[in-house]
Amino acid sequence: MRVNSNMVPNVLADLQQTQSTLNTALQEVASGKSVTVPSDNPSASAQMVQNSVETANVDQYTQNVSGVLSMVQTADSSLSSVVSSLTQAISLGTEGANGTSSATNQKEIATQVQGILNSVVSEANTSYQGTYLFGGTANTQIPYTASAASASGYAYNGNNAVNSVAIGDNLNVQVNLPGSQIFSNASNDVLGSLNSLVSALQSGSSSAIQTATNAVSSALSYVSQQRVVYGNSESQLNSQETYLQQETVSLTSQSNSLTGVDMTKAATDLAQAQTANSAALAAAAIVLPTTLLNYLSPPTG
């Protein structure tokens, strides 16, 4: 059989193939990525679309959690100081209701309770990064302002709505309680009961002082109950933070396994491709120049 003596096309095809393998191996090692265009691995590229969206969301959820957590903690600590203020008001009220207190004493106590009322109002007007924490969703205006028209002496400018912040896919956490629910609730009115206590102390009636003190006491237990909302949010945020950390780790590892390069394997591949390419070049150098002419002596004269 006659044999094809033109090895150029074969040699070129071999060289191109080994060169292309070498390029791929080199690119993988250099970039640390096994997928640069979709055709490198279509299904991994498609999964990476999902992965990148989820990763961006989880990063943002994590930031939301830490932002919301400090906001909730600020609100909770405000309520905590309201609780201690109320406790102090109750003991002052009890002292004022005691028969041994003189009218002068009662006036002094009234001034102290007025001071407590002012500090509670200031806590109710707490803001966090420009947002009033107890104004419902109408949180850009100061929630409580002094008003002679109101029985408690203070008007509520907020609304009754609450905000929930996204901290996970389909997971929201409640981040505020409207002031109308905590401080000026119709049945347990914190500001109203303190205001009544001040009036009762100024009037000097022991029974009125006692009634007002009891009202403050029931408001106190109500505020303590409401704090549970923030406590729940805090624990939800803490556990979500742990979950999101795990999620970040698992998304990163998914991304690595989809498009990352196993360096050991990539380096081995590179070495192999290099060997194959050198071998093809060496073979070409041996095969291409050989013809019968190499072995014939040149014609003489």
Place this chain on the structure above:
Amino acid sequence: MIATEALGVTQGALTATSNNIANSNTPGYTREIPQFAENQQNQVGNEVNGGGVTLTGLQSIRDELLNVQIQNQTSLQSSANAESSSLQQIQTNFASTGNDIASALSKFSSNLTQLSASPSSSAVQQSVLTSGQNLAQAFNTTANGLTSAQTDADQQVTQTVSQINTLTTQIAQLNGQISQLTASGQPGGTIQDQRDELVQKLSGLTGVSVMQGSDGETITTANGTPLVMGNKSYSLQTTTGTDGFQHVLDFSGNDITSSIQGGQLGGAIQIRDQVIPGYLSQLNTLATQFSSAFNAAQAKGFDSNGNAGQNFFTVPASGAAAGMSVAISNPALIAISSDGTAGSNGNVANLAAALTTALPSGQTVTQGYANLVDQVGTDASNASTNSTAIGQNLLQLTNQQSSVSGVNIDEETTNLIRFQTAYEAAARVVSTIQQLNSTTINMIS
């Protein structure tokens, strides 16, 4: 004189060998073998003399069946190459570059999540607006990338048709010359080589079917449109169709665009009329459905001024992805609030849900885009695998053709030595006869 004849014949054989060596790298050249034949012997009485040798001609060694197979594979390969290189270009639009739709979706989604925690921060509102604009731009860029690849393919159609016409004219001319030669009893030889080479080039441009007729080759496209018949060529024409692209017409003006297969032309038409329109239509559906879902979510809430949310995205009825844009320029118009107060974030959940809820297509916007990436990647990978496989096949066939028709330098060198020896021997015969003659003449004097 037998010896003088032998000198001439051997010289002819040496010329053929020299021509083979000279053309060893000429594409399409088939080696030629000198054909020797012995002459009629002379019988005078009881004396029988050999009649010597004649060079009857040079035979080109070719395998027509292999040529046909090579033409077919060449068509397939050019078509696969055209598709593959176009898809390589297309898929860069879908690679993760930071400006692609996936990156823009990630940013938009994470900014909406951030808006949930900071609904009244104007910086965050602005970043949602900006990432929305970037998302619309990513859709624009991807659609434009597809359209530009489509325009490239369209230009290729016009260029390829004009190349086809040039080739068919040349082939018809050669056909005429060959039939003249065969009519006068001569072999086609090198002219046939040239024609075969042109037909192979033609098959790289479009799929052809070749038939041998009494007046030379008849060449038609795969669906039977005549290109060359004997010494006549039929040129194809292009005209702008209703879709704005170049359509291919046969010599009598019929539109044969959709029936063209194989070759660069077939590949370009496949990419332009099937592959890219498929991607574009998916991208447009995605842009339209996502925009209307997001606009519906906007309509459920109130903007920072307390007004009902207006459309966030605008998409044109046709070319949705290419024309997608953000309708609002003021971040205060994002419908963040669910109750009309500035501090409420109640509607952000609805806005975010537009990204995570299934669209009418049955998939979320992310899944829909991921599927498109998968499809483009698979197509590009298949086209490239296909092109490599056909290339291997073609290499095998070309090697086979080379082994039949190619010039082997070793063989020619051997022939050179063989014919040189024969020439020397014939010359020796001449000089021997001359010596004999002079001996005889000297005897007389």
